[in-house]
Amino acid sequence: MRKRPRQQRSRALVDSLIEATIRTIAEEGLEAATTVRIAERTGVSVGSLYQYFDRKEDLYQAAMESLVAELQAVVDAELANLTEVTVSGFARQLLEHVWLLLEANNGRYLNVVRYWAQLDGLQLIATLEQKALGALSLYLLHHPPQKPQKDLPVKAYIFVNSVMLTLVRYISDPPPNISRTQLIDGFVTLSEQLLV
Amino acid sequence: MRKRPRQQRSRALVDSLIEATIRTIAEEGLEAATTVRIAERTGVSVGSLYQYFDRKEDLYQAAMESLVAELQAVVDAELANLTEVTVSGFARQLLEHVWLLLEANNGRYLNVVRYWAQLDGLQLIATLEQKALGALSLYLLHHPPQKPQKDLPVKAYIFVNSVMLTLVRYISDPPPNISRTQLIDGFVTLSEQLLV
Amino acid sequence: MRKRPRQQRSRALVDSLIEATIRTIAEEGLEAATTVRIAERTGVSVGSLYQYFDRKEDLYQAAMESLVAELQAVVDAELANLTEVTVSGFARQLLEHVWLLLEANNGRYLNVVRYWAQLDGLQLIATLEQKALGALSLYLLHHPPQKPQKDLPVKAYIFVNSVMLTLVRYISDPPPNISRTQLIDGFVTLSEQLLV
Amino acid sequence: MRKRPRQQRSRALVDSLIEATIRTIAEEGLEAATTVRIAERTGVSVGSLYQYFDRKEDLYQAAMESLVAELQAVVDAELANLTEVTVSGFARQLLEHVWLLLEANNGRYLNVVRYWAQLDGLQLIATLEQKALGALSLYLLHHPPQKPQKDLPVKAYIFVNSVMLTLVRYISDPPPNISRTQLIDGFVTLSEQLLV
DNA sequence: TATGAATGAGTATTCATTCAT
DNA sequence: CATGAATGAATACTCATTCAT
Numbered sequence: 001m002r003k004r005p006r007q008q009r010s011r012a013l014v015d016s017l018i019e020a021t022i023r024t025i026a027e028e029g030l031e032a033a034t035t036v037r038i039a040e041r042t043g044v045s046v047g048s049l050y051q052y053f054d055r056k057e058d059l060y061q062a063a064m065e066s067l068v069a070e071l072q073a074v075v076d077a078e079l080a081n082l083t084e085v086t087v088s089g090f091a092r093q094l095l096e097h098v099w100l101l102l103e104a105n106n107g108r109y110l111n112v113v114r115y116w117a118q119l120d121g122l123q124l125i126a127t128l129e130q131k132a133l134g135a136l137s138l139y140l141l142h143h144p145p146q147k148p149q150k151d152l153p154v155k156a157y158i159f160v161n162s163v164m165l166t167l168v169r170y171i172s173d174p175p176p177n178i179s180r181t182q183l184i185d186g187f188v189t190l191s192e193q194l195l196v
Numbered sequence: 197m198r199k200r201p202r203q204q205r206s207r208a209l210v211d212s213l214i215e216a217t218i219r220t221i222a223e224e225g226l227e228a229a230t231t232v233r234i235a236e237r238t239g240v241s242v243g244s245l246y247q248y249f250d251r252k253e254d255l256y257q258a259a260m261e262s263l264v265a266e267l268q269a270v271v272d273a274e275l276a277n278l279t280e281v282t283v284s285g286f287a288r289q290l291l292e293h294v295w296l297l298l299e300a301n302n303g304r305y306l307n308v309v310r311y312w313a314q315l316d317g318l319q320l321i322a323t324l325e326q327k328a329l330g331a332l333s334l335y336l337l338h339h340p341p342q343k344p345q346k347d348l349p350v351k352a353y354i355f356v357n358s359v360m361l362t363l364v365r366y367i368s369d370p371p372p373n374i375s376r377t378q379l380i381d382g383f384v385t386l387s388e389q390l391l392v
Numbered sequence: 393m394r395k396r397p398r399q400q401r402s403r404a405l406v407d408s409l410i411e412a413t414i415r416t417i418a419e420e421g422l423e424a425a426t427t428v429r430i431a432e433r434t435g436v437s438v439g440s441l442y443q444y445f446d447r448k449e450d451l452y453q454a455a456m457e458s459l460v461a462e463l464q465a466v467v468d469a470e471l472a473n474l475t476e477v478t479v480s481g482f483a484r485q486l487l488e489h490v491w492l493l494l495e496a497n498n499g500r501y502l503n504v505v506r507y508w509a510q511l512d513g514l515q516l517i518a519t520l521e522q523k524a525l526g527a528l529s530l531y532l533l534h535h536p537p538q539k540p541q542k543d544l545p546v547k548a549y550i551f552v553n554s555v556m557l558t559l560v561r562y563i564s565d566p567p568p569n570i571s572r573t574q575l576i577d578g579f580v581t582l583s584e585q586l587l588v
Numbered sequence: 589m590r591k592r593p594r595q596q597r598s599r600a601l602v603d604s605l606i607e608a609t610i611r612t613i614a615e616e617g618l619e620a621a622t623t624v625r626i627a628e629r630t631g632v633s634v635g636s637l638y639q640y641f642d643r644k645e646d647l648y649q650a651a652m653e654s655l656v657a658e659l660q661a662v663v664d665a666e667l668a669n670l671t672e673v674t675v676s677g678f679a680r681q682l683l684e685h686v687w688l689l690l691e692a693n694n695g696r697y698l699n700v701v702r703y704w705a706q707l708d709g710l711q712l713i714a715t716l717e718q719k720a721l722g723a724l725s726l727y728l729l730h731h732p733p734q735k736p737q738k739d740l741p742v743k744a745y746i747f748v749n750s751v752m753l754t755l756v757r758y759i760s761d762p763p764p765n766i767s768r769t770q771l772i773d774g775f776v777t778l779s780e781q782l783l784v
Numbered sequence: 785t786a787t788g789a790a791t792g793a794g795t796a797t798t799c800a801t802t803c804a805t
Numbered sequence: 806c807a808t809g810a811a812t813g814a815a816t817a818c819t820c821a822t823t824c825a826t
């Protein structure tokens with residue numbers, strides 16, 4: 001990023017550009033997300049875009065980061081008022097909310113996640129991994145399992161990645177013989193067995 | 197594909213083009229995989245490329261199909277000489293071999309798989325899903341579980357996607373605190389619990 | 393033309409190529425008339441095409457010449473069994489037949505004539521001019537006009553060009569308020585007045 | 589057209605591009621009128637060309653329209669200060685001016701007109717037909733013919749097309765035995781007879 | 785002689801980036 | 806600072822022509 005804008009105006013513009021980037025990728029695809037198009041949707045000129053982002057990639061990167069922050073915030077809020085006592089209930093609630101999030105705003109998040117390979121978005125999932133690991137630790141602290149758990153980081157890694165990536169895949173291309181309910185139930189079962 | 201190459205020469209060229217496509221994507225990235233570059237690496241002119249593929253996308257598609265076929269062959273071979281009797285052993289062996297495959301040839305497969313979103317490669321995973329579902333059914337037939345299994349398609353879907361996608365992610369970007377052995381163990385555990 | 397083919401086989405092939413050229417231009421347009429396409433429609437390879445025509449343009453040229461010859465033959469035949477005694481009748485018959493010719497075989501002639509500018513086809517009309525001039529002279533010899541005609545070449549030039557070019561235009565793009573009959577009547581009137 | 593150029597600069601550029609298109613077609617032929625060549629002759633880059641014209645065809649179309657407008661203007665001016673009282677004089681004056689126009693600027697108009705088949709330029713002649721029909725009607729109103737005229741549209745159609753197309757042909761490829769004067773005289777005669 | 789695969793220059797079009805206004 | 810016209814390298818794809826088999 002070329003500048004660290006402190007003024008209101010600048011910060012608002014940067015945010016608008018990032019938002020336009022996300023919406024454009026989500027609604028029109030990565031190929032349509034040209035600098036001119038993004039500037040257009042933001043309501044400014046390309047020149048202004050380049051006032052704040054040296055290269056297109058920086059803008060994409062910023063969009064990714066913004067998305068991660070949003071996802072994090074949602075998950076954080078979710079974890080905060082977590083009242084469930086069973087593992088199943090905990091997992092189910094989490095799954096439902098992540099699902100809703102991915103589907104939200106016309107797949108705003110979903111379509112960006114699909115391009116993570118191009119957008120260097122691995123950090124996105126890495127962040128969520130940390131978050132989930134923390135949540136699991138916290139949960140297990142309050143609800144000690146029958147037998148002591150080991151390899152918690154590995155389990156968290158597997159669980160988070162499996163859920164996230166499979167969810168994205170399912171929403172992107174749902175197979176006809178598997179319903180949303182079945183998938184969630186499947187993952188809930190998985191969570192139970194993983195943490196027995 | 198523009199022509200149905202029956203002759204030796206043509207078939208060889210088509211294969212070379214597909215191979216060059218895979219290698220180029222793997223080594224230089226999807227963006228570098230231009231028609232001229234691929235032809236160049238194949239050692240022919242662009243014109244020759246277009247003698248066999250109407251559009252660049254068809255070439256990508258063929259590369260994807262080739263990859264699927266290879267993966268399938270490996271998994272098939274694996275299933276053929278399946279001598280293991282425990283679920284764990286079965287899963288472990290499968291995992292090891294898929295892993296080897298994905299890492300093989302400087303991540304030749306891996307890097308292509310990473311672009312599946314752009315390359316309409318969903319079929320790749322869909323095919324493997326079918327294969328895995330068949331293997332699971334076969335396995336359970338010979339080794340009946342304690343209690344009757346239901347939702348086998350759902351479990352297969354979750355298992356295959358979780359393993360495949362998480363594996364790709366792990367190999368692409370391995371976290372320092374999780375070893376390969378740990379990950380495999382984790383998935384083996386998962387397979388046991390999934391099929392109890 | 394590269395060769396003067398004396399053998400049956402060669403001559404037949406050259407003719408086939410020319411015919412395929414005309415049909416391709418007529419049915420698929422000038423842009424679609426590529427050497428490969430023409431060879432394909434002829435049922436031979438491009439290589440064979442180049443055995444007889446050094447350049448694509450030579451083939452086009454030959455097609456034009458062939459067309460001219462055909463048109464000439466038709467008009468000649470027409471003039472041969474000309475029995476009409478009035479100028480009007482003579483003109484009307486001629487017009488009707490030329491019209492039929494231009495429309496014949498799915499506009500086979502028409503569509504080629506439309507490209508005369510690109511195909512250096514001016515000679516086509518030049519030839520017909522000569523023919524028509526001859527016919528007029530012949531006609532006037534047998535049916536002497538009231539007053540001696542002068543500027544016969546000019547009148548022939550104007551008449552032939554006007555009729556030919558306007559006819560092509562009319563058939564290519566007929567205006568809704570002018571019927572075929574009206575147009576022919578108009579030209580017949582023109583012929584009468586031109587030769588009084 | 590991609591943009592509606594309101595500013596001085598833009599409008600001038602669009603005009604330059606159209607002018608370059610006409611000149612290139614006229615001087616180098618339709619095949620040489622590539623986007624790069626046209627941009628080059630305009631003194632701008634290809635990119636600039638595409639800022640104002642979505643496709644090459646749109647540029648050709650604009651060139652055609654520009655030409656039509658110019659021709660119309662000339663004919664209009666001609667009709668405005670029409671002082672002639674005889675049909676012959678009227679026709680002769682019109683012919684002389686159209687001729688001059690077609691020959692003007694190294695055959696700038698002429699060479700473009702020759703490509704009307706490819707350039708969808710039928711509208712060009714259609715417009716002139718309308719103009720001529722109007723002129724004829726106006727003329728006949730002020731100079732009523734001996735006997736009432738019918739089929740005026742047909743006569744106008746024949747006259748305009750015959751004159752225009754034959755003129756283009758004559759200028760493109762003048763036959764040695766017919767002088768310019770003779771041709772004009774021929775058409776003047778034609779006009780007299782057509783409107784008796 | 786016939787074939788048709790191979791060539792590669794040529795063409796339209798796009799788009800990230802710059803810079804004069 | 807903002808603008809958006811201008812740039813031109815890059816890319817997919819075509820097609821006349823050649824030449825090894």
